[in-house]
Structure formats: structure tokens, C-alpha cells
Amino acid sequence: MMSYASVVIDEEGITFETFCRVVYQGASVDISERCTANVVKCREFLEGVLREQKTVYGVNTGFGKLSSVVLPEAYSEALQVNLLRSHACAVGEPFPMEVVRAMMLLRLVSLARGFSGVRLEIVHVLRDCLNAGVYPIIPSKGSLGASGDLAPLAHLGLCLIGEGEALYEGRRLPAQEALLLAGIHPVVLQAKEGLALINGTQAMTAVGLTTYRQAMAVVRAANTIAAMTIEALNGIVDPFADPIQRVRPYPEQASVAKDLRTHLDGSQYVGAARPDKVQDAYSLRCVPQVHGASLRALNHIGETLFIEMNSTTDNPLLFPEEGLVYSGGNFHGQPVALAMDYLKIAVSELASISERRTERLVNPQLNEGLPAFLTPDAGRSSGMMILQYVAASLVSENKVLAHPASVDSIPSSANQEDHVSMGTIAARQAAQITQHAGDVLAIELICATQALEWKERAKLSPATRKVYEWVRKLVPSYVADRSYSKEIENLAAAILEGQLNDPAKAVGSRP
Template sequence: MKPIAGTVVIDEQGLDLADFERVVTHQSPVQVSQACHKAVSDCRAFLDRVLDDGRIVYGVNTGFGKLASVILPEEQTRALQVNLIRSHACGVGAPYSEDVVRGMMLLRLVSLTRGYSGVRPVVVEMLMACLNEGIHPVIPQQGSLGASGDLAPLAHLSLVLLGEGEAILGGKRIPGAEALQQAGIEPLTLQAKEGLALINGTQAMTAVGLIAYLKAKRVMDAANAAAALTMEALHATLHPFAEGIQRVRPFPEQAAIARDIRRYLAGSHLVREPGRDKVQDAYALRCIPQVHGASLRALRHVQETLEIEMNAVTDNPLLFPDENAVYSGGNFHGQPIALAMDYLKIAVAELANIAERRTERLVNPQLNEGLPAFLAPDAGQSSGLMILQYVSASLVSENKVLAHPASVDSIPSSGNQEDHVSMGTTSARQANQIVDHAATVLAIELICAAQAVVFRGVEHASLISRRVIEWVHRYVAPYAGDRSYSRDIAQLADAICRGELSDVLAKGK
């Protein structure tokens, strides 16, 4: 099987973050390697032998959850799988965005292609075809406990494979059967184990988590750029960023942030040496390496966790043909992702917290080193950028509520058989909200800092800061009188999340 140009091939090594983003964001087609096809076929043949031998396998010839003790005759096993999908598709709330849905489909496909789930190759081919044809199931966001997997979200995904439910195709919301018909795809008829294999896993929380993480990396870049710009606007000193200070507290992430800030401010005539009037800066400026560095350290841990999970097998039971074994276990439990997402929430919320404090220093005439009050030349008649700081304050306060760890909560289900759950999907959804809020807070700091440096004289700023200001002004014109900034802020925040500012910062590295 020769890959088509631009195709992401799922093979025995699985995916990396770049592959995930290509498929999810850029809608690159997907192909499954011959080796993975063989692993799927071999595992299915093993399951068929197990069933022919009359062995009892959870969820194949038994009921689910508390009903696992109910043994079913062979003629009921197919109906069991369809009933499972239909009964579990009871999610509520607004639907996930199409990028999250694509992420769920891709990750479910990867998990099944590992060859431990017992599905037929046609199930893999069906998922791949829907992904490549742009058939995106309508999946409500709420209803997963994050253990036994993301049952409700994945059931909504699976309904469309059966020609039921609803899907988005070509931007239109239509019945699942119609979407398959338009793409020339026959609905799937489930056999033993396949319904359970489709919905038992952590793919909703992991897809949301990966998308949140990819945006968070770009928010980190924006935080460093905004911090550097604010330092110039407030005539800050570079002494706290000296290599020696970082060396004696040797967190590599702290040193990396300090190094980036020194690079961003190289050649600036606006930063100052400490003097009689100001010996040292406030914490929001002086402690940037320590605060941003701690968040960067957290992001690296989150990345490691997500990279493991995106290629993991997370359904139950699992089949091991080489061992002649079927094991019931708990790989569907979302605790690793739940903890990582709570960590991500806190780390990114802190980037927003310190950014809002820097924004306050830019607009507050008592703190902004002689800049106009609220960055308005005619303050009093005009409010200038006063209310942008209010918006930041509102968002960081909301983040503090969202950052409460979801993973410490649990509630029993299925007659107390499933008595500890992760709430990982809730945590991932909250993390994604916090990242979006942080991008907005950073957009506001960039608008204010760029305006402040205009007052100081852009020609005195560093080369990289001048590039950042030029980029900001593509979306937000310099202040020329009071006006609404809502659209400007939203567009700039979206551009941050897309990685545009990260690309500007990467030039000349």
C-alpha cells in the first residue's frame, strides 16, 4: 500500500503531534499501514477462536458494567453491540467543534489499529473513510465521567458509522445515514465486541487535551513576547534575566524563558539599568523567568502524557493472541489525562494571571512610568484602553474557578461497579476554555503594550519587538480615539492560537 502524497500513515509507531495536527487542523488524509491491518486481522481471528471455544468474554457474550454477570446466548451478541451504542448515545450540551471530532475519530482509529481490540478490519476502514470524507459526527460535549472511557461522546461518534445519529458534512448538519449515502459509504453492521471497542476509551478527553495543549504552546510564546514588549514600555531592567541568576536555580525552563527574553530585547533602547529612581521592578516583570518557566515545565509534562495516551490502547477487554489471553482491565480510566489537564489548567491560568498584572501596570497612571493614563492622550474625555484591563480581570477570575481540579472529584456509577471515575473529560474541556481565555488576556496585553511602545517611540524598541508590534497592528490599528475593541481582541487571540505570533518570533532564531 503506497501512501498518497500528503497522507498521514498510521503504522506500528503510531502518531506524533505534527501528524495529529495535520489530520485534525489541516484535514490531511489518513492511511493505515499493512502491518497494522495484519495486526487487526490476526486479533479478530483470535477472538473468533475464543468464542468458538465457548469462553466467556466481558462485553462480548456478557452484559456491561453491573450486568457483566448476565451471560448471553450467541444469537444475542450482535444485538448487544448495537444496543450498547444506542443506549450510551445520550450526551447533552453544545456539540464539540469539528477539530475535536476529527481528533476523536483519529485517536479511536489509532487505538483500534494497535491490534488488541478484536474488531474486524472493516471497522478500521469505516472510521478511516469517514475521517477522509469529512463526515464529522455531531457529538455533545457533556456526559462523560472519564472512566469506562468517554462512553457517551464515543457512542455519538459510533452512531454515525451505523447510519444513525447526525453528522456535519460540507458544513451542513444532516442525518448520519444521509452523510454516509452522499459519501458512498455503506453503514457498518457490528459484530461481537465491536460496539464496546468503539466506545470504550479516552479519545474525547485526549483529543480535547491535545488541541488545548497545542494552543497552550502558542499562548506561552505570546506570553513571552507580550512580557518583553511590556518591559520595554515600562523601562524595565534586564538584570533579573541574567544567565547567572538562572544558573544557580537550575530549572532548564526558567533558563530558557530568560534566554528568550534576552533575545527578544537585544538592541532595545527602552530597557534600563537599575538606578536611584528604581532599583528593581515589580514581580510581574522581575519574576517572568520563574513564573513562565514553571508553566513551561508543566507544559512539557502535559506533552509527555498526551504523547503516550494518543498511541495507547484504552478499551476493555484486551486480546493478546501471542499469549492466548483475554484480559479485563482498566486502560479506559482517564486519570493520567485528568491529572495532566488539571496541571495544564493551573499552568496556563498563571500565564494569564501575571499577564493581567502587567496590563494593569501599562494602563494605570500610578504605575506606568509616565505613560498617558489608560494609554489615552486625552484621558478624561476618552477612556482609552481602560476597559480592556477589565476584560482581562474578568477572564482571569473566571479561570480561577475553572482551574479547580476536576480530577479530585469522583462519583460512582453502574450500580457502584464503576465506583471511581476520573472526570478527565471535564478537566480537558475546562483546560481548553482556560487556554482560550489566556489567549485573549495575552491579546489584550499585546494591544496595550504595543500602544505604549508607540508612545515611547517604536524606533527605540528591539528588532523583534518591532516585528511583534507590526504583527499586532495588522489586526488592531493604533489608538486614535475611543472605539469598540471586541472584534480586534477576538481576532488577535485567534491568531495567537493558530500560531501566527509563534512564527513571527521564530524568524531569525
């Protein structure tokens, strides 16, 4: 991973651009002098509250339903360590490294704002682990999404005290050993600090932001791939005319239509309606409306995630300027849960319409005279037949995954926590749907590129010709039946990384 100039977290937090620099490009992180002062001031305020022997949830009380149990000061340190140990019971495959880095960064942003009451030492050790590449092993399943992402974040917190496991320099190690190798001393938790580490929405938000990045690459790629299919099927360009978009003035619809016009400009295979072909099928004609609606949804989802990225979401929160401590509900993941369910639907539709275009490319009754299943030897060879089957299977699976997780709730903690968001489930499902969409679009792109083999290269638009050449570096032309699994995966990985619309990026395979 390349190293970039340090990202400084200030009172405003971070931008999505700096988030990506840290998570994907290895930029180091620090916090501003003002944030440092805020953290110190908030801790001093908390210690003053404790000296006055005031009761503060999770500081000198039990947790959840046990909040009525008031504990003596001598129990404070054990209370925080026991909290991490007892809550670190998530299960399932570990989150990918980029999600863990995102979780660490987002937790750091939240704590650095100076409303959580942790010591500066906690902020520094979290920063140092992120910068040194000590990544906690965090199982991906087990969060209800309120009181935040308790179980996943507990695994993150355990690493900071030298317990649990961590990935360091490519090796999975006991956290104590990983910290030692990185020259980082484990912290000894004090009042409030265990709770401040685990109470928040950083797991669902981390998955949400990394998925949103891929989803935006998907929608951009979908426009390009649709244009290639339209050209391969001798499509009609009238539906993409600017006047049509002006009278239904969604900016995202207009943006998609403009994209299609740009990609198809100069092609000798597309044109206006004619007596023998007045209209194309919806999967070609309605691309601006369908892709545009998904893009509009993603823009809204991004707004939600960018607010959450720079929010303080633990409980209780301390406000030194006002001299107040509040127990509230900022840990509740409902805003992210709804956004992730929305993303699931928006990206599912991009895959759904893509699969319909693939069907038109391979079906001899619909593909404008192209060979059946895009093979000159149909019958003895199956050509692209089963690629469409795979796309159909993934689209069908997406329909199941797109069922909203946020409409479900199971009470917990003896009914004290009686409404939860299931936001992390929604985020994980959104990530899976987005991966599927990458595969489905890769299949359409393979078929569209193969369909263009029956066109004269000089008559293609300059834009599609460039994409054709890019695809051929990853997927050779069809000569005889072969397995396409690895080629679909490689092409999908490139699409999800934004390489289709930025060929300068290096081509890589999905891990």
C-alpha cells in the same frame, strides 16, 4: 482545509506532528500492512474464543453491573447496537470539528494496534469517514472519564452504523445520508465491536491535545508580549541575565530568560538597574520564573498526552500471541485527568501575571509616565481602562475553572464503576481557560503596543518593532474610544494559532 500526503498509522502509532497534520491540515490517513495483519489476527483469535464458548465481558455478557448476565450468541449483534444507542445520550454544544477529527484519529490509532478484536471493516469505515470528511455530531458533555468516554464515543460509533447525525461538506445531516453522499456503506456490528468503539479515553485526549497545542502557543506568545510590556515600562534587564538562571537550573526558566533577552536586544528603553530604580515589580522581574514554571508543566503534560495518544484504552483486551483475554482498566482517564488539571493551573498563571502587567501599563501611578489608561484625553475618554477590567474578569473566572476536576468522583453502574476520573470535564475546562488566556494576552498586547506609540520607533528593539508592525495590521492605533471586542477576539485567535511567533501563518478570526 488543505490536503497533505497520507499519514500511515503503524505499530508505534503517530507523532504529535502527524496528529496536527491530520487534524488541522487535512492529511489523509491509512494503516500499515503490519497493523492490518495485527487487526485480522486479533479478530481471528476472538472468533476462536467465541467458538469455544468462553465468557468474555461485553462480548457475550451485559455491561457494567450487568456483566454477570451471560447472553446467547444470537444476541451478539443486537447487544452491540443497543450499546451504542443506549450510551449515545451526551448533551451540550457539539465538540468543534478539530476535536471530532482528533477523536476519530485517536480511536483509529487505538483499534489499529490490534488488541481490540474488531474486524478490519470497522477500522476501514472509520478511516474512510475521517478521510471523506464525514464528522459525527458529538455533544460535549456527559462523560465521567471511566469506563472511558462512553457517551461521546457512542455518538461517534452511531455514525458508523448510519445512525445519529454528521457534518458533511458543511451541512448537518442524518448520518445515513452523509455516508451515502460520501460513498461509504454503514457497518453492521458484530461481537465486541460496539464496546470497542466506545470504551476509551479518546474524547478527553482529543480535547487535551488540541488544548495543549494552543497552550504551547500561549506560553511562547506570553514571552514576546511580556518583552513588549517591559520595554514600554522602561524595564530592567538584569533579572534575565544568564548567571541568575544557572544557579536555579530549570531549563524552562533559562529558555524564557533567553527569549526575553533576544526580544529586548537592541532596545534603548531598557537597561541595567540604576540608583532611582533598583528593581521592577514581580510581574516584570519574575517572568522567567513564572512563565518557565508553566512551560515546565506543559512539557510534562505533553509527555502524558503523547503516551495516551498511542495507547489502547478499551476493555477487554486481547493478546493473540499469548492466547489471553484480559479485563482491565486502561479506559480509566486518571493520567489525562491529572494532566488536564495541571494544564488548567499552568495556563491560568500565564493569564494571571499578564493581567498584572496590563494593570501596570494603564495605571498612571505605575506606568512610568505614560498617559492614564493610554489615552491623551483621559477623563473625557476612557482609553484602555475597561480592557483591564475584562482581563481581570477572565482571570477571576479561570480561578474557578482551575479547581481540579480529578478530585471528584461519583459512582455509577450500580456502584460497579465506583471511581471515575472526570478527565473530560478537566479537559473541557482546560480548553476554556486556554481561550481566556488568549484573550487576556491579546489585551496586554493591545495595551503594550499602544504604550509603544509614546516611544521613538527607531529606539525600540528590532524584535519588538516587528511585533508592533504585525499587531498594527490587526489592531489600528488608538485615536478615540471604540469597541475593542472583535479586535481582542481576532488577536486572541491569532495568538492561539501561533501566528504571533510565526507571522507567516494566515491571520484568521475565532469561529
